[in-house]
Amino acid sequence: MPELPEVETVRRxxxxxxxxxxxxxxxxxxxxxxxxxxxxxxxQLEGRVLEGTDRVGKFLFLRWSGxxxxxxxxxxxxxxxxxxxxxxxxxxxxxxxxxxxxxxVHFVDPRTFGELFLLDEARPEGLGHLGPDxxxxxxxxxxxxxxxxxxxxxxxxxxxxxxxxxxxxxxDEICFAxxxxxxxxxxxxxxxxxxxxxxxTTDVLARAIEAGGSTLGDGQYCDLFGQPGSFQLQHxxxxxxxLPCRSCARPVARVxxxxxxxxxxxxxxx
DNA sequence: CGATTATCCTGTGCGC
DNA sequence: TGCGCACAGGATAATC
Numbered sequence: 001m002p003e004l005p006e007v008e009t010v011r012r013x014x015x016x017x018x019x020x021x022x023x024x025x026x027x028x029x030x031x032x033x034x035x036x037x038x039x040x041x042x043x044q045l046e047g048r049v050l051e052g053t054d055r056v057g058k059f060l061f062l063r064w065s066g067x068x069x070x071x072x073x074x075x076x077x078x079x080x081x082x083x084x085x086x087x088x089x090x091x092x093x094x095x096x097x098x099x100x101x102x103x104x105v106h107f108v109d110p111r112t113f114g115e116l117f118l119l120d121e122a123r124p125e126g127l128g129h130l131g132p133d134x135x136x137x138x139x140x141x142x143x144x145x146x147x148x149x150x151x152x153x154x155x156x157x158x159x160x161x162x163x164x165x166x167x168x169x170x171x172d173e174i175c176f177a178x179x180x181x182x183x184x185x186x187x188x189x190x191x192x193x194x195x196x197x198x199x200x201t202t203d204v205l206a207r208a209i210e211a212g213g214s215t216l217g218d219g220q221y222c223d224l225f226g227q228p229g230s231f232q233l234q235h236x237x238x239x240x241x242x243l244p245c246r247s248c249a250r251p252v253a254r255v256x257x258x259x260x261x262x263x264x265x266x267x268x269x270x
Numbered sequence: 271c272g273a274t275t276a277t278c279c280t281g282t283g284c285g286c
Numbered sequence: 287t288g289c290g291c292a293c294a295g296g297a298t299a300a301t302c
Contacts, residue, residue: 001294001295001296002296003296032278032279058296058297073296073297074296075278075296075297076279076294076295076296077279077280077281077294109279110279110280110281111278111279111280111281111294111295112278112279112280113278113279113295113296113297114296149272149273150272150273151272151273151274155273155274158296160296160297167296168294168295168296216294218282218294220281220294258274258275259275259276259293259295260294260295261293261294261295
């Protein structure tokens with residue numbers, strides 16, 4: 001599932017392929033992909049030049065000449081794929097952006113949770129609720145966010161208002177790196193544990209970006225070119241229930257937090 | 271207010 | 287073989 005490292009990998013691909021290219025056309029199919037404002041507003045992007053790309057958490061930004069930002073969120077099953085001009089659309093293709101001299105980008109999303117929207121037109125509040133991007137997380141901010149909270153640590157690590165970009169997979173990997181159980185009450189963490197979480201966040205996400213993200217067995221995530229990531233090969237705990245901990249060889253445990261599976265090493269993580 | 275649960279959706283893989 | 291169902295999970299609305 002696309003989390004920060006996967007979205008960053010896609011962003012870099014878009015930047016590499018399409019920066020400086022004019023958008024010839026943007027075609028939408030279906031009614032769910034643009035839902036924060038009238039879909040027709042996207043037509044104002046046609047003819048504009050892609051001047052930059054950005055990312056906050058799992059939100060991807062395409063910045064266009066004239067000062068418009070198209071926001072893309074892949075949610076769980078969304079993909080952006082680079083295609084040749086006029087390429088056949090695979091199933092669940094909901095948007096096609098054609099670039100002058102650079103082929104097309106297809107937005108493919110079987111579960112239709114993903115979305116596109118123009119930043120200025122977004123309702124209700126835009127993206128102002130997002131916490132700091134996970135790569136810019138500070139110990140002070142995290143300590144304040146966790147202070148006094150009884151909810152499981154992982155619930156706050158995956159709360160985009162606390163820190164933007166961490167989802168179910170990387171929250172488990174970060175907790176392992178910090179040697180803290182994901183089900184610990186958030187407010188019970190010591191100051192050193194919070195510091196380890198911040199360091200673990202930076203380290204895990206940076207290594208995951210380096211590896212092109214994680215592609216699980218379902219093959220849901222791939223980059224613009226259809227290539228899977230390889231960070232799953234380095235996962236310490238996620239998806240490894242019963243397998244030996246890479247550090248102490250004890251079996252990795254799985255618990256459910258909320259409705260999500262969470263993996264941890266009962267010995268290495270307290 | 272904080273914490274939990276339901277909702278959106280489809281492909282996949284499992285048990286019976 | 288086929289059917290039903292649990293599961294995967296990001297963000298947000300609803301509810302406790």
